[in-house]
Amino acid sequence: MTNPEPQLTIREAAQRTGLSVHTLRYYERIGLLLPVERAANGHRRYAEIDLRRIEFLNKLRTTGMSIQQMCEFAALSQESDLTVPQRLAMLEAHRNEVLTYLDELRDNLGAIERKIALYRSIEEKQG
Amino acid sequence: MTNPEPQLTIREAAQRTGLSVHTLRYYERIGLLLPVERAANGHRRYAEIDLRRIEFLNKLRTTGMSIQQMCEFAALSQESDLTVPQRLAMLEAHRNEVLTYLDELRDNLGAIERKIALYRSIEEKQG
DNA sequence: ATACAACTTTGAGCGCGCTCGAAGTCAAGC
DNA sequence: GCTTGACTTCGAGCGCGCTCAAAGTTGTAT
Numbered sequence: 484m485t486n487p488e489p490q491l492t493i494r495e496a497a498q499r500t501g502l503s504v505h506t507l508r509y510y511e512r513i514g515l516l517l518p519v520e521r522a523a524n525g526h527r528r529y530a531e532i533d534l535r536r537i538e539f540l541n542k543l544r545t546t547g548m549s550i551q552q553m554c555e556f557a558a559l560s561q562e563s564d565l566t567v568p569q570r571l572a573m574l575e576a577h578r579n580e581v582l583t584y585l586d587e588l589r590d591n592l593g594a595i596e597r598k599i600a601l602y603r604s605i606e607e608k609q610g
Numbered sequence: 611m612t613n614p615e616p617q618l619t620i621r622e623a624a625q626r627t628g629l630s631v632h633t634l635r636y637y638e639r640i641g642l643l644l645p646v647e648r649a650a651n652g653h654r655r656y657a658e659i660d661l662r663r664i665e666f667l668n669k670l671r672t673t674g675m676s677i678q679q680m681c682e683f684a685a686l687s688q689e690s691d692l693t694v695p696q697r698l699a700m701l702e703a704h705r706n707e708v709l710t711y712l713d714e715l716r717d718n719l720g721a722i723e724r725k726i727a728l729y730r731s732i733e734e735k736q737g
Numbered sequence: 738a739t740a741c742a743a744c745t746t747t748g749a750g751c752g753c754g755c756t757c758g759a760a761g762t763c764a765a766g767c
Numbered sequence: 768g769c770t771t772g773a774c775t776t777c778g779a780g781c782g783c784g785c786t787c788a789a790a791g792t793t794g795t796a797t
Binding site: 619620621631635639649651652653654 | 777
């Protein structure tokens, strides 16, 4: 009754989150992730809440937030609810950067598509 | 009458393209850019066509194409019109990657915005 | 008992994309 | 003539984000 939750090994956690086992340990080492629970033999055990945290951090990563900033964010999250305003500010700033980047990406994609169209018309002329 | 075109110095080219002078020289060194013309004193002179090439390559970069792939693309461009089909294939493959990445980015942005909304509601409750 | 597999820690190494430092050349201005 | 400044080359260095290697521990199967 004390352990109703499935606890994943680091390998399973890696598979689920898409990170490597190396990366999971690395993230813990640099303080990005809080140390997770350990089995009797010292092996890491990941609970659902750990996985959800990792998955959110991963979303920050893939949208381009730096590890350093993620560490700041994670540190705030581990403090208290009083840090919510600061976390909010970080996320809003990051969201704005992502929006700017999305615009840039769309513009550049447009240029690439125009080039594709140009190449297609050249191909037609060449036969 | 032999030089109707404005020729920019490397500094000016850097300002216009948003790259650093270091990067412009680096790109030339690794073969990503063809050697540009030189002034009598050996200084680089960038013509409009050079700048447009650089700007297009820069769009490939900022959409995530690797330097290595850009080199392949640039090499094809410097060969002949017969390489148009290969260039087209590269651009189409890259476009698809960018589209996939854009989707991922939008999804992750959505998750971040949901977190922002959550934090805002917490802030309200706290007063 | 022994082999094997999965994990552990620690520190080193790597690939990418620049970025910089050192030493030299050249042209213009005082 | 001498300084200043913008350029040149070349190789080394750097920051990021992992990624890996080595050596050790533990648990299971034969």
